[in-house]
Amino acid sequence: MDISYIFVICLMALCSGGSSLSQVEGKQKSGRGRGSMWWGIAKVGEPNNITPIMYMDPAIHSTLRRKQRRLVRDNPGVLGALVKGANLAISECQHQFRNRRWNCSTRNFSRGKNLFGKIVDRGCRETSFIYAITSAAVTHSIARACSEGTIESCTCDYSHQSRSPQANHQAGSVAGVRDWEWGGCSDNIGFGFKFSREFVDTGERGRNLREKMNLHNNEAGRAHVQAEMRQECKCHGMSGSCTVKTCWMRLANFRVIGDNLKARFDGATRVQVTNSLRATNALAPVSPNAAGSNSVGSNGLIIPQSGLVYGEEEERMLNDHMPDILLENSHPISKIHHPNMPSPNSLPQAGQRGGRNGRRQGRKHNRYHFQLNPHNPEHKPPGSKDLVYLEPSPSFCEKNLRQGILGTHGRQCNETSLGVDGCGLMCCGRGYRRDEVVVVERCACTFHWCCEVKCKLCRTKKVIYTCL
């Protein structure tokens, strides 16, 4: 049994003893943390990032779930990208929340505890942001690592090319090399999405509302990475004319994705329990013309499908760019792959998952078919890029270790600002202290090629305000 799972049980036992937690929260706790322990690998690689991190590392063993460990084992080089991705998520989160009372602080990693602390136990806005940004960061970082060449198992997008005539007769790697020679290999980003779904969404089975919230926010993070991709084209026909044109997708800087997610955080939707699941009929192929129809939820409410979190329309939109990612949802049966091409959904794995693979995948993709209803019925249902949360956030003013809140004592604030980074709001009215510090930094550098850099040391005086 997973050590992490034991820890979850222990934590549950501890927390159920806590007086401040309600019965509902206690129930929801069973779902938290299952898929989020992997965040801890952000701190695994820190002591020495020169030597490659091995998947056998005990710290990793305790952080990752079994399926995640298998993914890491079967995709050499992916661990480094995951560590980078987790750190990218943390630094981006801390950048986006540097001016808020909750500043995305992480605890010094101690095994078996959640990296972001107990705030993850609550289904509040901040948690939704953490899930979305980590999922987006993994997607981004894996896609980047593929184009850096540090992951050897990145797949090719063979869907765009015709069958190589010889591919049928040759097996294994020879066919792959022939495919490359025949039609090239022009995909980096698709692998990032596929991997992120497999890896990040592991513990989230979508069985209770909290897991659905996590799944939704994970998907929202990926959708933001997708939405910020830009197409670039180059003409290289006769004399450089556009008779032949090649296009590719370009990933945006992660800062841009962070900005967008922060904007969604500010407009996040509070959702509530609903029984309307579509999971039962999701295995049947969804015909495109069903997009406009209505489905009757089990609670008798008619839910317009246009508001579905993963409506067919959006899947098609996504499919335009990423042919493999979501195609299985709309055509789980009819899609036929070339026998020698890697199935777009399954990542290369040494162990044969065999016959139950198909059934498992069918079930796994059903978990993305659900509908979340807004808490306030007058609000519109959340879209695929919206963040959702379940309960209001705490004030984050005072330290409350039981809830994982550090408080704003000792935080820097901006005296002139009237916003949440202003000393009035940030310090929750407790008052603040003024300090003058001298900062020494290099400045006025001159460069000579080759190969000299000369800089001066500059001293600047800065005034710092700190909350009491």
Add this chain to the structure above:
Amino acid sequence: MSGTILENLSGRKLSILVATLLLCQVLCFLLGGLYAPLPAGHVTVLGSLCREDHARQNDTSFLLYSRGAGACIPVTREEVEQDSTKMANELVHVFQMPLPRDLRDLDYSRWQQNLIGVLQVEFGYDSSSELREPPRELQLTIDMRLAYRNKGDPDNGWKLYAHGVEHRYLDCVTSHVGPTETLYSCDMIPLFELGALHHSFYLLNLRFPLDTPSQMNLQFGHMHDLTLTAIHQNGGFTQIWLLLKTMLFPFVVGIMIWFWRRVHLLQRSPALLEYMLIYLGAALTFLNLPLEYLSLVYEMPYMLLLSDIRQGIFYAMLLTFWLVFAGEHMLIQDAPNKSTIRSRYWKHLSAVVVGCISLFVFDICERGVQLRNPFYSIWTTPLGAKVAMTFIVLAGVSAAIYFLFLCYMIWKVFRNIGDKRTSLPSMSQARRLHYEVPLDQKVEDWAGIVYFYTKAFFFQLHKANESKGLIYRFKFLMLATLVCAALTVAGFIMGQMAEGQWDWNDNVAIQPTSAFLTGVYGMWNIYIFALLILYAPSHKQWPTMHHSDETTQSNENIVASAASEEIEFSHLPSDSNPSEISSLTSFTRKVAFD
């Protein structure tokens, strides 16, 4: 005198020929659409950052690589930020192509023909600095080193292929404005073009030298991601393309030999239009010649330039042919002697010449110089871009003038035909029938023709208004040309619009860009093939004495009387011109004489 095959071929044979050629055309289209992959593939490589020793910076044999034994250990962005001087003048951006995939190390194949690299730059400024506007035409100085390695070489066996310090100008847009840093994302810049993808692995080392005295690269804040996209031709596409060329080559050569032999069998020297046809065939043969096979063995960096030149010669020849074709069918009385390109068409062709020369000069400036320095691009400097644009605009203007002029000439030909047709009834019945061979009659062979003429001459059953003659066949060919040109344009536009593939159903997918390329290539081959056949001189004589041995005894007297009518024709002055190959051209002249 003899006509062309187009005039003498029976309607049924013509339709069989046209159907066969159309079938070939569909096959060419499907070959590209069903079997070929996309014409080009690409590898997107994100630059790895390596830190290097100052001592080795000027040593061009020292190359940093990111994978394999002895690879550099990449530094992270955070390490750069923490460094006191941000590792200025110490960083090398390393790009190693191709990337590993599916747990395998891929390597380039010689089937992939050529490699074009473009770079996308992202950089940021500290928001405290004053530069807020998106920078325009920022000069970037790049020290570029391109190296190669072959399969079987050791991991560190990189050999320098080219080295250059080049300037590029960046146009950037703001992608993010933050309190600490403003990010800019820039338009892609062309980096290198290799006409021969001869080696297995390629490596690119980029340095951005900072130098205060020469103000080099000082406007750049922090470099963020550098993304190199290396575009190569897909091996499968090369194979299909070469297959098409290899198949078409012998057919076109064969039909050219056949055509030229037929021309030489005649008593007269070849006419201008026949020369033009054989030139056109020669240009097509040069285009079809599968020279690319040689590039699988030898390194031929001039292949890109050569293929441009080959295409250029072909299109120049095609445009010239159209002009001469229209001109020869026009009524020109003032040149009784044999027309040559120089005597009659130099004015008409000046647009083609100017357009082709300007495109050629542009190509030499771009791809010619790239033979010496693969990093060179005329587009990278503002002045060069203006010069290049001048040449292209000149070529475009020439093309516009040419097409206007061609349209004018074709309109004149049709007006001529229209005018002269009204004068037909005044001509002798025999002469009129000569021009208006009915298509709907099943004129099978020589005996059939004679039989038809017999009927026509002696029973005068034929009504002029019901007949469809060679004028329509001329129009038919004009229409074919127009359809070919329209299909090329439409295919080009569709190839631009269509992204990805068209799915017929789950199993059949059409690759529109490849289908367009092979379809158009096949179409012009078939078009010229058809021209060579249809405009070859016919050996089926109009009823004359030459072939009386073939006629049956019963027809002999009829033929004799037809021949007497023919003699009346030959008394016309313009008919004495032996260069007439088409009776249509002679017709227009004769009518004018009348």
